[in-house]
Amino acid sequence: MYTYWDKSAETIPEEELKRRQLAGFQAAVDQALKTPFYRERLRKAGITSGADVGSLTSVQDIPFTSKDDLRDAYPYGMLAVPLEEVVRLHASSGTTGTPTVIYQSAEDIGVWPDLAARSIAATGAAKKDVFQNMMTYGLFTGGLGLHYGAERLGCLVIPAGSGNTKRQFKLMKDFRTTMVHATPSYLLHLHSKMNEEGVRIEDLSLKKAFVGAEPHSENIRKKIENLLRVDVYNSYGLSEMNGPGVAFECECKDGMHVWEDAFLLEVIDPDTLKAVPDGEEGELVFTTLRRKATPLLRYRTRDLSRIYPGPCSCGRTHRRIERIKGRTDDMLIINGVNVFPSQIEEVIMKMPEIGNNYQILVEKAGALDRITVKTEVGPAIFSDDARDMNHLRERIKDNLKASISISPAVELHEPGVLPVYEGKAKRVFDVRAGE
Ligand code: ADP
Ligand code: ZN
DSSP, rough: OOOOSHHHHHHHOHHHHHHHHHHHHHHHHHTTTTTTHHHHHHTTOOSSSSOOOOOOGGGGGSBBBBBHHHHTTTTTTTTOOOOEEEEEEEOOOOSSOOEEEEEHHHHHHHHHHHHHHHHHHHHTTOOOOEEESOOOOSSHHHHHHHHHHHHHHOOOOOOSSSSHHHHHHHHHHHHOEEEEEEEEHHOOOHHTTTTTTTTTTGGGOOOOOEESOOOOHHHHHHHHHHHHOEEEEEEEEEGGGOSSEEEEEOOOOSEEEOOOEEEEEEETTTTOBBBBTSSSSEEEEEEEEEOOSSSSSSSEEEEOOEOOSSSSOOOOOEEOOOOOOOGGGGOOEEEEEEEEEEHHHHHHSTTTTTTEEEEEEEEEEEEEEEEEEEEEEEEOOSSSSHHHHHHHHHHHHHHHHHHHHHOEEEEETTTTOSSSOOOSOOOOEEOEEEE
16 A cells, blocks of 8 residues: 555646646746746747746756856846745755755745655655654755755654764664665764763664665665664755655655656756757756746756656556766766766775675776775675785775776775765765865
């Protein structure tokens, strides 16, 4: 039996969903026309009213919006309501530069928790659950986003925030936390501290973990599931589309349902900017269908994914996307070979000897690029026997060569040596530029 938060919206027939999307899209264009930025942009494209977009396919007549546009329009260029109607603002983490700002009106701030409640209910979460939110609270949307969603669902919410593992364990034990929300890297870090803190899995009541905010592979999910004995669900969101609650895995754990009544989804080829056929990999592009204060039309996320064909067994009609491969700008070109950090992660995290943390260093070595994969190994594996360690290093190299054609140097480290991040992990250090 699958559980729903808003069954009629989540299982809405396709035709009706499309009708709703078109109405939302036209309203978004009308709303966008109230902002200085879009008025100018849309006028150039010959659009002066929502009625000018007659069908969902005419989304393609509208210019894209980029992160730089949001930066250029800072602070108020994309605000579509009078400032006194705004009740909150959030900003992106600034992973790739100056943060961007999104405003929420009272009405907007009511929609978001609904989408977040829908998301976590799709994992089987219910009112009786105790939800410990280990994401950073503040301008970053990861904290408040699922916080209000879980409250709306009726869960007991513990706003723990990120960091302070000792306190996290205490809260988890004292209040019998059943669900947590964190970055995948933080959960692995938490696990590596269990021994030191004298915590056993049996002391905890954990059932589910929602992980997001950073790319991670299927093998990282499996690792967290095995180590913490929980069901791990992938949560995708970005501050430009509110934050968490854009796409979420259901109990089937087979791709993330995008809430298509709130976000119009396109997948484009990042080079040609044309739509890719369904099922092919491309950059996700979203249009807000329900946000009044900061409507965004065709926002280019730079996140790479694909649409899963066919319906999901849970009965939700909203289409699913594959886990995010990374951002277009995460791609590394190593001596001519294109590789995403997530592909390296997928290979190394399949090996049981590998510990909970890793890093990738890319440097110039003469005319060539040199890549070093640094990984922690489990305490039982780390030994003084140079032969054993050499053997493991060679196997890691062979696996990377065989699956993604790169030949890195490999460094093995004791657990706890590589840096830990409370927010989004920084795994890749590309120091080639400027040399
Ligand atoms: P920033 O863009 O500065 O990192 P955000 O806090 O808005 O700021 O982060 C949103 C981004 O985080 C997404 O565009 C995506 O790149 C990444 N992200 C969020 N959730 C996931 C996820 N589940 N898997 C992979 N990447 C994710
Ligand atoms: Zn489903």
